Amino acid sequence: xxxxxxxxxxxxxxxxxxxxxxxxxxxxxxxxxxxxxxxxxxxxxxxxxxxxxxxxxxxxxxxxxxxxxxxxxxxxxxxxxxxxxxxxxxxxxxxxxxxxxxxxxxxxxxxxxxxxxxxxxxxxxxxxxxxxxxxxxxxxxxxxxxxxxxxxxxxxxxxxxxxxxxxxxxxxxxxxxxxxxxxxxxxxxxxxxxxxxxxxxxxxxxxxxxxxxxxxxxxxxxxxxxxxxxxxxxxxxxxxxxxxxxxxxxxxxxxxxxxxxxxxxxxxxxxxxxxxxxxxxxxxxxxxxxxxxxx
Amino acid sequence: xxxxxxxxxxxxxxxxxxxxxxxxxxxxxxxxxxxxxxxxxxxxxxxxxxxxxxxxxxxxxxxxxxxxxxxxxxxxxxxxxxxxxxxxxxxxxxxxxxxxxxxxxxxxxxxxxxxxxxxx
Numbered sequence: 001x002x003x004x005x006x007x008x009x010x011x012x013x014x015x016x017x018x019x020x021x022x023x024x025x026x027x028x029x030x031x032x033x034x035x036x037x038x039x040x041x042x043x044x045x046x047x048x049x050x051x052x053x054x055x056x057x058x059x060x061x062x063x064x065x066x067x068x069x070x071x072x073x074x075x076x077x078x079x080x081x082x083x084x085x086x087x088x089x090x091x092x093x094x095x096x097x098x099x100x101x102x103x104x105x106x107x108x109x110x111x112x113x114x115x116x117x118x119x120x121x122x123x124x125x126x127x128x129x130x131x132x133x134x135x136x137x138x139x140x141x142x143x144x145x146x147x148x149x150x151x152x153x154x155x156x157x158x159x160x161x162x163x164x165x166x167x168x169x170x171x172x173x174x175x176x177x178x179x180x181x182x183x184x185x186x187x188x189x190x191x192x193x194x195x196x197x198x199x200x201x202x203x204x205x206x207x208x209x210x211x212x213x214x215x216x217x218x219x220x221x222x223x224x225x226x227x228x229x230x231x232x233x234x235x236x237x238x239x240x241x242x243x244x245x246x247x248x249x250x251x252x253x254x255x256x257x258x259x260x261x262x263x264x265x266x267x268x269x270x271x272x273x274x275x276x277x278x279x280x281x282x283x284x285x286x287x288x289x290x291x292x293x294x295x
Numbered sequence: 296x297x298x299x300x301x302x303x304x305x306x307x308x309x310x311x312x313x314x315x316x317x318x319x320x321x322x323x324x325x326x327x328x329x330x331x332x333x334x335x336x337x338x339x340x341x342x343x344x345x346x347x348x349x350x351x352x353x354x355x356x357x358x359x360x361x362x363x364x365x366x367x368x369x370x371x372x373x374x375x376x377x378x379x380x381x382x383x384x385x386x387x388x389x390x391x392x393x394x395x396x397x398x399x400x401x402x403x404x405x406x407x408x409x410x411x412x413x414x415x
Contacts, residue, residue, distance in 0.1 A: 091345035096355050099377045104370055107345050154344075 012174040013287065014193040016217075018209030020180035022199045023229035023253070026263065028177040029054045030270045034280045035173065037141025042167040044189040045179040046131060046147035046159040053266050055144055058136025065132050066147070066162045068110040069125035073101045077122035084114035084123065106154060131159040133166060143170060156185035164192070182209075182216040190217060195287050196224040197250065202236035210238065214245065223290060225250040227283070248290070250283045298324045298397065299359035299380075300390045305333060307391040313365025316347030322390055323357050326398075347371030355380060363393045369408040384409060 015028045025043075029051055032041040043051040052058070071084070071093055080098040092107035093114050101114075105128055115123045131149040138144060147163035149156055156179065167174045178189035178196075190196055198213055200206040210226070217224050225248040228238050232255055242249050253259075253269070253276070262272035270276050301318035302309045312318045317340045324331040334357055339346040351371040354362055355378030362375060363383045375382055382405040385393045396402045 091348040091352075094348060094352065094374055094377065096352060096374065096378045102373060102377060104345075104348065107348070107370075 010173060011195070011288070011291070012176060012193045013284070014176035014178050014190050014196045014222075015199055016178035016186060016190055016196050016213060017180055017199045018182060018211075018213035019200065019206050022201045022206060023227075024180070024199045025051050025054075025177050026259075026269055027197070027199050027227060027229070027253075028175050029268045030276065031280055031284070032142065032144075032175050033268055033270050034277045035175075035284060037139070038143075038170075038172040039141070040143045040145060040167045040170045040172050040174045041177065042163050042174055043144065043146045043177045044160045044163050044185075045177055046149045046156050046163070046185070047179060049146045049148055049177075051177050052134070052144060052146050054268055055136075055138040056266065058134075058138055058144060061134060061136030063132050063134045064162075066130045066159045067127035068108070068130050068158050069112065070105050070108045070110055070128045071103050071114050071123045072126045073103060074122045074124070075100050077120045079120050079122070081119060083117050083119060087113045087117045109155070110158070130155065133159070133163055135166060141172075143172075157188040160185060160188045164189070180209075182212045186213070187216065187220065190222060191220050193222050194291060196222050197283075197287075198224060198226045199229055200226060200238055201230050202228055202232065202238045204237070207237050207241055211241070214247065225287070225290075228252045230255045248286070250286060251279055296326045296361065297357065297359045298326060298361045298363060298394065299334070299354045299357060300324060300362075300393055301364040302390050304390070307331065307394070308389055311363065311365065311385055311388060311390055311393050313387065315362070315364040315367050316350045316371055318350065318364065321350075321354060321357070321359075323359055324390075324394060326394075345370075348374050351375045351378065351380075354378070361397065363397060363402065366410045367405050367408055368410050372405065372408040 015024045017024050043049040078100040080095050080100050082095040084093045084101050085095040090107045090109050092104050093101050095101040134146045145163050145166050147159040149159050179185045200210040226242055227250050231252040259269045259272045299321045301312040303312050303319035318336050320336050321334040322331045339350045347368045348370045351374035361381045363385050367382050383402040384405050
């Protein structure tokens with residue numbers, strides 16, 4: 001699914017971090033404001049999307065539901081043979097001792113296997129709401145797509161996939177705001193990216209979670225670099241780690257009260273410090289060069 | 296009748312474990328013969344989710360008609376009911392003490408899940 005890596009256009013960059021609260025969204029929004037149109041900003045932090053706070057007046061905003069097909073058992077037809085129960089890897093459908101099959105919708109990953117394997121054709125699929133996506137533009141050629149999980153829902157990847165699918169359909173440069181952590185939702189957001197930018201902070205906690213994210217992304221073989229946010233100097237524990245691990249430090253953004261003040265009003269760091277635009281563009285050029293040069 | 300009891304131990308003198316889905320093991324005790332076997336549950340202990348459902352299936356498949364544990368969540372409860380397993384809640388003590396209480400009829404019967412699911 002990689003989008004023509006190396007052409008310098010139609011590139012998918014994902015902003016991730018490991019640790020939460022390091023500035024993924026801040027950087028994603030700053031890049032989205034700095035890079036030329038057309039582009040799509042895809043907010044895949046679907047448990048708590050917040051990029052939209054920076055763009056309160058989206059044009060032509062429209063919402064779409066995200067649904068998964070989950071099994072529904074017809075008790076008239078079910079023979080209680082248990083074939084569905086034995087197949088399901090997620091314990092989402094259970095039939096024991098000849099009893100009719102019982103569905104646990106929140107365990108279901110919607111693989112469709114039980115429907116296929118049922119010899120009595122007792123299972124049909126019904127849509128279950130997982131969340132919604134919202135799409136709109138904040139300026140000509142710049143689209144924001146936000147994924148939002150339903151309250152009480154535990155599975156983020158289906159909503160993330162829908163956001164990415166929608167963003168790919170737009171076929172432009174895509175900036176992905178990934179969820180924190182290194183679990184399924186992070187992997188879903190990151191795995192088909194051309195390049196991952198890990199936003200971290202120069203603290204032991206930031207470094208710890210960065211290390212986990214690095215271990216994960218090396219398994220996924222997505223090229224990556226690091227941005228150190230709220231940095232207090234060029235040399236710190238994260239730069240030392242990156243040097244040891246041969247990871248490029250793409251940018252250091254110094255601690256700035258002005259950025260925080262703007263942020264508190266829902267305004268981006270490039271509004272606070274327009275001089276950041278140059279280094280941000282340089283960073284994207286570095287990424288493009290790394291991808292085209294195979295570095 | 297076979298009775299399943301949650302425990303981290305090896306025999307009847309071991310303390311009862313209060314959690315069900317993520318119990319370390321079950322002792323499957325046969326009230327007629329007085330014999331018991333140990334059914335390991337560590338796979339569920341480490342499961343990300345669905346531990347209660349899986350553990351309940353294991354208990355049903357072991358042929359138990361009664362379960363003694365500390366708590367039982369909603370999904371496990373449904374599966375145990377489906378498998379026609381009666382659920383008894385104990386507050387602690389050893390496996391043997393729980394079995395004695397079952398025999399004396401002093402254990403509380405669970406007519407519904409007594410705790411919420413863990414991740415919804």
